């Protein structure tokens with residue numbers, strides 16, 4: 001039997017999306033008392049969904065496709081053309097295998113070593129400074145890590161430029177007007193540099209060890225046994241670099257949590273397993289990626305609601321992580337909720353849900369957790385600092401949302417106990 005899907009009246013609600021940001025879907029889901037409803041955004045009809053059961057459907061590749069789903073402005077800034085995010089079926093599987101092939105324990109260990117080394121260097125630098133803007137510093141720290149990890153350490157003079165280009169891709173992804181064009185320009189600049197690097201690798205002008213990300217991607221073959229075109233390799237190398245820099249947003253939120261909930265520091269110092277729970281709660285509690293988009297692949301009915309082929313559908317990641325029917329007291333920062341957490345791959349989805357290989361779940365989720373844990377260890381155990389008076393608030397309608405002051409720290413020193 002078919003039911004009428006709750007429907008928001010009006011010509012277009014893009015303004016609502018801009019105004020309400022991370023709460024856009026959650027607010028309407030509460031109003032309609034439904035985890036699925038229809039609205040109109042970006043000039044077209046869209047279905048919005050939230051919650052574990054909705055995520056399960058959303059990640060069924062027979063029901064949804066990614067081709068032609070992402071708005072062009074996101075492809076032009078965040079994803080890049082023909083990126084893994086826009087592929088389906090065999091093409092997606094082959095590309096995802098390439099990306100996951102550099103997520104082995106060996107590659108992860110290497111990344112962790114580099115992260116630790118970079119933190120050591122930064123700590124030396126910050127100790128000599130009167131004050132630091134933490135968000136800006138951590139972006140550059142991670143940009144250096146990311147380039148070393150792919151096999152091409154950055155010259156000191158290039159680090160700032162590359163940080164700006166990569167960060168702009170995620171900082172402007174939801175922007176409209178001039179900021180969107182800034183994002184596009186920086187993507188073009190970043191792509192030019194990486195394109196040349198791949199070209200030189202293929203031409204043998206630069207030789208990278210075989211186990212580096214750059215070498216592996218540059219010589220990866222598609223499902224027909226052909227080398228990928230250079231533009232595509234460029235986009236996928238950036239798909240590793242950009243999000244490593246983006247972990248800065250979560251590290252910033254980790255610091256914010258330590259400042260806002262000072263009792264957490266003691267727990268982190270006292271219990272070994274607590275840092276994993278803390279990191280998970282930071283990823284659940286704070287806003288980052290609001291939702292993911294797909295298109296209905298062919299007509300189907302779910303819970304009595306009709307999904308028509310071609311309809312744009314958004315799955316609310318932030319809302320699913322704050323779903324009051326699944327999370328007790330979702331607006332409370334409480335790492336201990338993860339002590340005996342028995343969720344499914346569809347209920348806790350800050351970086352997408354489902355399976356890494358078969359679906360679109362974030363290729364770098366483990367990297368994110370590991371880098372956050374190392375960084376948290378520095379913040380809690382290895383450095384001292386003071387936090388001057390400043391505006392630490394962040395807006396729920398900014399995507400991505402970053403504390404206003406970007407967190408200013410003073411009197412940074414190595415911890416005496418280490």
Ligand code: HEM
Pocket residue numbers: 084085086096099239240241243244246247248250288289292317350351352353359360361362363364365367368
């Ligand atoms: C900074 C924290 C991160 C967040 C919040 C995040 C979030 C996400 C989300 C929401 C998706 C889309 C899932 C979907 O389409 O269903 C995604 C996909 C992806 N992420 Fe991440 N991510 C992060 C870090 C990383 C890192 C560190 C890497 C790599 C080094 C990475 C690489 C990717 C790739 C390649 C995809 C596309 C996967 C596919 O389409 O199959 N991400 N991420």
